[in-house]
Structures are given as structure tokens and as C-alpha cells.
Amino acid sequence: MDHIHIKGANQNNLKDIDVDIPKHKLTVFTGRSGSGKSSLVFNTVAAESERLLNETYSTYVQNQLTQYEKPDVDQILNLPVAMVINQKRLGGNSRSTVGTISDIYASVRLLWSRLGTPFVGYSTIFSFNNPGGMCERCQGLGYVEDIDLNELLDFDRSLNEDAIRFPSFRPDSWRGKRYLYSGLFDNDKKLSDYTEEEMETFLYTKPKKLKDPPENWPRTAKFEGLVHRFRRSFLLNDNFEKKRFLTDVERVVTSRKCPVCNGQRLNEKVLSCKIEGLNIADFTALTIEDAIPFLESLEDEKAQYIIEPLLKQLKALKHVGLNYLTLDRETPTLSGGESQRIKLIRHLNSPLTDLVYIIDEPSMGLHPEDIDKINDIMISIRDKGNTVLIVEHDPDVIRIADHIIDIGPGAGKAGGEITFTGTYGELLESDTATGRALVEKHGFKKVGGDLKDWLHLEGITKNNLDHVSVDIPKRMMTVFTGVAGSGKSTLLKEGLKSKEEVIFIDQKGIHASNRSNLLTYMDVFDDIRTFFSRKTGLGKGMFSYNSEGACPECGGKGIIKTELAFMPDMSQICEVCGGTRYRKEVLEAKVEGYSIADILALTVEEAVELFEENKTVRERLYHLTETGLQYMTLGQSLDTLSGGEMQRLKLSSHLGGDGSGLIYVFDEPTTGLHERDIPTLLNCFEQLIEAGNTVLIVEHNLTMMTHADWLIDIGPGAGKAGGQVLYSGPPKSIFQVEESLTGKHLKRYISDGK
Template sequence: KEGAILFPTFSVDSWYWNSYAYSGFFDVNKKIKDYTEEEYDMLLNGKDVKVFLETPMGSMNATYEGLIPKFNRLYIQKEGEMSLSTKKRVDKFTHIAPCITCEGTRLSKEALSCKINGANIADYTAMQLDELKETLTSINDQVAAPMVKSVTERVQHLIDIGLGYMTLDRQTASLSGGESQRVKMIRHLNSSLTDLLYIFDEPSIGLHPRDVHRLNELLVKLRDKGNTILVVEHDPDVIKIADHIVDVGPHAGKHGGEIQFVGSYPDLLKSDTLTGRFLNRHLPINDKPRAPKGFLSTEKSSRFNLKDIQATIPKEVLTVITGVAGSGKSTLIHSVFLKEYPDAIVIDQSAAHANIRSNPATYTGIMDPIRKAFGKENDVSPSLFSYNSKGACENCKGLGFTTMDLAFMDSIRTPCEVCHGKRFQDSVLQYKLDGKSISDVLELTVSEALEFFTDKKILKKIAAMEEVGIGYVTLGQALSTLSGGECQRLKLANELHKKGSIYIMDEPTTGLHMSDIEHILSIIHSLVNKGNTVIVIEHNVDIIRNADWIIDLGPEGGSAGGQILFEGAPLDLLKNKQSLTAKYL
């Protein structure tokens, strides 16, 4: 009765609480510590007992279920994703640890007792792919020969595309976007189907220049099997191998959408398109790096594949962390450095939206001053101009769409029939600010909004979005529709004018055209010039060339990586014979 069950869903007088209090098994006023062993076990573990519940909420026949099986069924073993709020509640009462019986292998003792050459299936899937390949080829049993051949071929493909550092027991949720895409490619490369159309969206993401040629070889293999390959790409080395190129532009958003060029790579180089011009350009190596104003160091770490190494990041300069995929870059910065410097501002490609209603205006905090401006201009409450409050369309509740649940199929979203996607009631759209309704304002692109607003607070945030290269995005565009690169640049805009901070950027060139590289570099340099320490994890050679300080990890990925091969200025890296990055500078 005093609330011994701490989980909020089981609070006193709730439905679940009543199912225990009125089950007839317990004295609700008795302290838990005074329960007999039988009573305590019944409360926690009892199950499959028929009871008649007579609660203030009504009477019914029910099956009694103890706290632990009920909690497990409702939250731990439930299929599908938990909402963020539920996950936060559950996390307070749970922790994840390897299973004691199978030690995290997920398999029964019977399965683990079966061995080939002294190793069980869990041992095989825990091996790095390059090691697994060697182990598989040592299996000489003739019965296994066709299976070994098939598996070895697939493993070799994964190694060829630069994933030799991975293990087969790695959870797919832990893969980066580029890794996931490459695994999917291998799956299709092993398919016997031909005459298919494949569409790849930036397959070079996350690849070191050394590995791009491996990607190219796979794309060519897929083509040569009799398939049509369509690649959306910015990487010059991937563009170079195309049989046919379609260049779209000239710029982004409303200033794009036109075919600029169609033809071969040599002809593209001669064309006067933006892509053609920048394919012929390379940024020079930084021969006058800034001097560090001290260093930020971490403890030595052997986390994952790191080999007892220490991160030593110079202050108030641009440091670029390089190395092939799987060499330990993300572990060194995200798992080691960030743990000791948790106040660093991380700008990565994870989704920026807090919920389904978020957009650039709400994310950057300019929605409140916009609402106030509308309220003041029309002498009404600012809350009228919120699609989460009074002004929301009553039919779609301010979402702009309605959802049709199709049972076993994916649900379908259709524009709201009442507001036609505008999210607001018609009466709200009658109020104007300089001739535009709140819906018109949210449909403005960032570039257009710069010319529309005069409020300095609003203009500062909009100018930052324009500065990072997302001037073509509209203020009301759902954040869930932005790409990883766009999300990253929106986060950068939000953090742009802070001073004395540590910035960590994870592959900021993702999704950027070659012509935008100089632009993102100028933003990074301006951050450093204001006294910030900027750390960039990057494969793009132009960004690496412009670093003040480079930390190169390797020499390879996985167990063959995790060592610091070089620390210092870009020109000095050129002399390092061990570094794969040096070859591409």
C-alpha cells in the first residue's frame, strides 16, 4: 500500500497494482520484508493461477502472473521498438549482461558441444573474417567441401570490400551505414539472379581511399553478371569508373533539379559543369599548420581493437583522425576521448529529430520568436501559431497527415483532407505577418527566410543554417526526411558560434558535393580561429590535407589495426612508409 512496487506502471491503485492487491494472496499493509518465502516467491514469480478479482475498477476472472514474468512479457520480450519514454522508465530497472549459461553465444550446450577441428560454431563466428577464411580452408572433410567453398567465397567477398576486420557474430544494429550497405552488396553479389536493376546511394560512405577500388571492383562484378547498376555518388574515384554519367544541378534545392550533363567521364572533365570543374581541382597540402596551445590527453586504452594507445589531441587546432575502416578511429574518439571529455560537442549523422513533429525551426529554437511575432502583429495569443497547441488542425492533430493502419502491411500516410498538409486550422491561416501566413513562413527555404525576417535572434540562427550549406531546406520540413549529412550540418548550425569548446565531427563531408568541401573547410577553420579545438574523423583527402595535426591509425582494420602510426603535420605524414593514408595524400 505504501508503493513497494517502484515501476510507475504498477503504482498504487493502478490496474496492475490492483491485480496483485485484490488477488487474495497478499496483505497490502504488510511490509515486504515480513513476507514469508512462499508469499515473496508468489509476488515475484507466481504464474498460471486462476483468480477472481473484485477491484474498484470492476470484477473479472483473471490469470495471476508474478511481477517478474509480467514485466518480462510486457517490456523485455516484447517484439518491436519501445517508445523513448517507456525505454527511459525500463532502463532504470534493468541492465544488460552476458547470459551466464551460454556466455552470450545464444546457443544451447548441445550445440556448443559440436566441434570441427576443436572449435564450435560460436568460436567460428567470433573469428575475424580474415582469420575465419584461413580456418575454413583447413577443413578437409569431403562431405563439407561444397559448403566450405560457398562460405569461403562469401567471406572472401566481405574481405575484398574492406570488412575483413569484422566478425560474423557482430549485431547488425552496431554496423555503421557504410558497413551495412557493403554487407547488403555482398548478399546480392552471391545471388544467381541477373538482369536486375541495383540502386546504390553513396556506397563509398565510410571507406578509406584504399578501399574505394575494392568497392569499384564489386560494382563492376555486379554489372558484368548482366545487371544494371545505378549509383548516386560524390566520390571522384567511383564517378571515374562509370560507363555513363548524369550530372544534376546546377545547385541544391530550388536552384537544382536540372540535367547539366549526360555522357562519359572524359567528356565530363571537359564540360563546364560544377562537377566537371571540381573533378579537375585538388586542394593543396597545409604547409603552415597552426601551433597547438597545449594538449588534451586520455588514459591509455585497449578498448576493442586499440593496442594500449593514448589519445593526445592538440588544443585550438584542427586535428583529423584518419585510417582505414575498422582501424579504431571511432573507438579512440567516441569511446575513449569522449568518456574523459564529456562536454565536447559531438556533431555526427545520427537523426536530429526529437519527435515526429520536429523541423529545422523547432530544432534551432526560432519557432518561439516566430510565434511571438505572429501573435504581436495580429494581437492574439502566440499559442495559436503552434501545431502542437490551440491552432492545430483538429482532424490530423497538427501532424499534416493521417495514418491508415493496414494490419499486416506497412501503414500508409496520406495528407490531411481538412488542412491539406498545412497542419493549422483555417482560422489561424487568416492571420498574416508581412503578407504571409504561419504555413507560408514554414514553407520558406532557409535562404528565402533570410530575406523575409528582420528579427536579429531569428536571423542569427537562419544565417548559421545558410552558412553550413543547407539554405535549400525549408523551415517546416520534417527532420525525419533529412539525410544523415543534412542532420549533421543542422547540428553544426546550432552549435556554430560557441567559443572555447571542443567539437567532434564524424565524417562531415558525407553527402557533400566536391564544390562544398571548401565551404565546410572554411566553417571548420573559422571555428578553430575563434579558439575552439576541432577533431574530425574523416576519409576525404582534401580535408586531411588541410589539417593542422593528423593522427593516423592502422595499419589495417580489426585486430590488425588499433595502433597509432603517425601524429603530426600533414607534410610529415608523407614520409611515413607504414601509413596507407600517406599514399593517398
């Protein structure tokens, strides 16, 4: 019972793996990008634990939970309940803040209800989501949105002519019919010809029952003016429909700080209640760094039972490098790394034990200075009697492991095997890619080229930057460093936002469904379908699983989903097409022994050789291999890519082009990359520079810093303690800046080796 026993794991690229994971220890899973770490840890261990836990609930409850497929594994024994702490952003909406998501705001509300003067009510009244506490004008959002009628309406058209310029208000839609069928208007009359009274009725009538409505008017419906209906449907809540029509909403709606509460979300009565001169909104607008001394200064003995645990929570957030955040920061604006650290803090105070905590690359977004702190938290979670499993590439996290499982030896089909199990010391002596990377010695790159042309960023003021200026050498690789929250990203985004030649290559997913794949993104799927059509005589549309060629049973999805009334939906691979998505006659049409489904199952590396004679396809596939994505299959859905993979996919589309004089900006491009794969990425950057472009990188990885031509360090701390350019120059001279935390860690990393 002291190990989790896994037998016959074949999920994704795993090759019938048998492995034992020690319980109540901290195990780090290492290996090349795409080797199968996540397939074992997340898609097998975590998925099976969550699936089995869900099965203990009633069918009604199961139907409300996330559904997990049974992973491809023969057996898992002694499996604890899993707590997955991933890089997924906390998300939420405008009503969700750092304070509410961490439950800290509940304690803050309690404190103001006990100590604040004058007394205005109990803790619930201090919630901006409570009708009794929220500002009536903005409904607790802190901002008001106004409708631009010139964007919403075409005054030269009638209702019959689609005068309401919004998709869900078209004449044939149910919302549009609420005006056409009301009997209140001449539907052929241009809006510009409406009388003042007609326009008032059309736009501002509050919901009311119609007297003697036409027969086609719904019996129970109320008539409501367009402005009221639009505001209720698309402005007061961040609902599904608002997201669905987001482009149109942004066109029609303008946003500004609420003039009544001045953005503080609460009504005048609640805001009048203060502690030491601060109302509750003033307090939540403080950085965590500043909130701590404020609470420590409060001497009321009766309130210490609230203040002490509150301080403990805030100090924990500070400890993991989030001291620059404010409690009123909206959660949708948090990065994946920030979200993950907030989740970790929540679990640190949990009384539950004997769980398996599964953590995805906790070093992401963290400066080396902060990694020791996140390590402390993961060790604390283990020491409470839990099992901790971490997928990680960072040497400083790997170092704290009780046990290491390395998966490889390569990526994709070349991976999926256990290549090492043991201690950190044993890993350093092993002949694995990870072991070799960890003992490699590092030195600074020899900087060549001239420093004649410069990019000037001047007088930048935003967030914690105050009239900051810096010069960046063109046609070189400049790495921006500094602790999380120091101002690196703000400096680049604000400084470069008005320059047309700038290309930001981030990790955000593109709007893609499970029907889009690598080939569609690279715009070569059409070439391949044309090629198959010409060689086989079948129509081109037959080689699309979104069109004529789709399997009639599953509609080109590859799976059959069965909806069960009071039980969870059940998904299974389509038996007719075997998950290939295509009709039988399409699968039988082969070129040189390959069907179109066989092509989609090939890895990028295999496909490069196959399309040797097709220049366009070959070159675009080759650029994917240059970014280290050679292990991915051509038919892989884009919605399954990690942030790092998505960024490298975007990068591939810029390689081999004839663009020159462009400025490429990358945000932490080493995310998800094994140390052995970093040289592959560096070669891509060199290509861009040799073509006459400038490469700017925000990065925490020490290896990347050693390969920079130029280093710009922002700091010294985060938030108000940051925002200064501490150093700008060749990396080797940063050691001269005593207050630079980057310099301190680079000095540790560098040796006389290279």
C-alpha cells in the first residue's frame, strides 16, 4: 500500500508502461517535450482517480460533473483521490477577483463589519455581488457600459429591413420578432422617420404587458424597449451569449469607470464605513505587499481572531511572489502561473490529507528567486501526509524530488517508455537526456554583430512603470528578465503597441475546435486533398471529414456521443470508421499505400519525408520540425495543444519567410520545453535575426539568458518595488548590479565550462 501501482499504461504514446510511484513522497516526472509525461500523470493517473471518484456520486450529480473517459491502462492499484493543480487560468468574470476566488474577501468583509465605523451592516452587505451592498448604477461591476445607438441601429432602414444591427435581433430571430410582432410600429417605416414618442417607446419602454396584442404575439410575453433588453441580455452578466457575440458586443458597447462609485463597486453607505481611514474598496486596491502592514497595525484585540488567519493567507501569497497583486484584481486577467499559485495556496491550508496532488510545471512564470518559495509549498503539502506528483523541466524543481521518473527517450512515437527511476543524484549519473542536461556546464554566448541601430522606448508610464525609457539593439536577441510582476511585459506591450512592424507571438490558443488540425492551421490541408483527388479520381470534398467525406455514422467526429437522460453522456470511438472520421470509400482510396486517414496519423517528422516532392507542404512541415514539434501528428486537434506548443506552432509560420525589419516578441517561449530542446528554439530565433529581424523575449529560463545578445533586467522587486531598468547590456556584465536578483542566479548558474 506504500506505492501507486500502474500496470499496462498505453494512453496516447505510452508503450505498455508498468511503474510504481511511492506514496507520501514528492515525485517529479521528467523527459523531453512530448515524451508522454502528461499522458501518464494527467491522462492516466489523474483521469482515472477523478473518474472513479465521480462514479461514487448519484447519476444526477455525475451528470453535473466533468466527464472522464476510462484511460487506456490495464490496472491502477492503491490510487488516492487526486487534486489536480494545473496551468488553466482561473477565468471567471468581472465579478470574480483575487479576493473572492481565494476566499480572503470573506474575511475582509467580516473585519469591516466588526471594526468599521460607522456600522452599516453585517459582512454580507460588503459584497459587491449582494444587491444590498452593490452600487445601483453599475450593479457592482465598477464600470458602466453605454450603448452606441449609431452602431446598434441603421436609422436609414426599417425593422423589416434589418434596422437592428445585431445578429440575435434580426427580423427572423425570436428577439427581432419581439419588435416586429408587437403591433406598436410600422415595420416598413425607416427609423429616421420615427416620431420622438415612437423612438422613446422602441428604445426605453420598461417591460410591460401589451393591450390587445396581435395574434402572433406570444401570449405570456412582455414588451421591452431595445436598450433595456440589450442591456439585460448582454451587459449585466458575462453570460454565454455575450461571449458568443463578443465581437458585435464590443462594436456596439463602450465602457467607462462608474461615475457614481468611481469604480469601487459598492454603494455610498457601504463605502462610508472605514477602518483607519480606509473603506473596504480602498483596502482591496492595496497590493498584498501594502495590505500586510496595514493589518499588522490594527491593535483591536477582539478582532485578532479575524486578522491573524487573514495575515497568514496574505503572507502565503507574498511568499510565492504574488505580493504585487491586489485583492480587487479580476481573475480573468491572471496568467496561468499566477492562477496556479493561488490554487496552491488554497490547498496549503486544507485539512485534507492522504491525497495525491498533481501539479503541472509549477515553475511556469516564475523567476528563479521565487522557485525556492514554491518548492517550500509543495514540500509542505507532502509533509502533511500527501503524495505529490509534479511534471517539470526546471532543474531547481527537479532537485527537490524524493523520487524521479524520466520518460522518453524521445518525443511522440519515439517516447512513451520509462527511461529512469531513482533519486536526483542517480539521475545526474544516468545516460538520459535529462541527466545529461542537468550536468551540462553553461557559459555566456559570444556576442557578435554591431550596435548601430537601436529601438527606442521612451517615457513609458503604466501599472508600476513611471516614465521608463530603454534602448534595445536591433537585429539581435534581447531577453527581458526580472521577477514576476516587475514590469517586463508591460514595458514591451505598452512601448511597442503603436508600432506596425511588431508581431506578438503568445501562448494563447487560436479560436479552434476539434475539427481543426495542424494541416488546416498551416493552410496545406487543401493541397493534400487536391493531391489525393488528382491521384485517386475522387472529388476533393471527399477528403474532408468536415464535408462529403465524413463518416455517415459519426458525422466526421470520430466518436459517437450518447446522451443518457439521467446519467452522464457516454462517448466511444465510432465503430464504422474506427475513429478515422472518414467514409469507407475514402479510406479505401490510397496513394502509395496511404489513405488520407493514414496521412493524418503520421507525425510531422514522418510526413516531411513522404512529401519530399511537394515543395509547399514539405517546407511548412519542415518549419514545424525546426520548432521542435516533429512529434505531433498531422491530424492532431488544435484544441489539444499546450500553451508552449501553440506558441511554437505560431512561430513555425514565420520561419523561412522573406520578412525583414520586423520585431518579434515572445512571452516565455521555453514553457513546456526540456533543457535539451532549447537549442532547437534558439536556432529558430537565429533564423529570424539572420533575415534582418529583431527578437525580444520575456523569459525566466537561465539557459535562455546565457544565449542572449543583450539583457534588460527590470526590478528589483514586483509591483511598486519594481518598474525600474536595473541593467541593460551584454549578459556577462549584469553581475555588477548588486540589487539584481537575475544577476545573483545567473552567477550561480554560470561556470567556466563553455
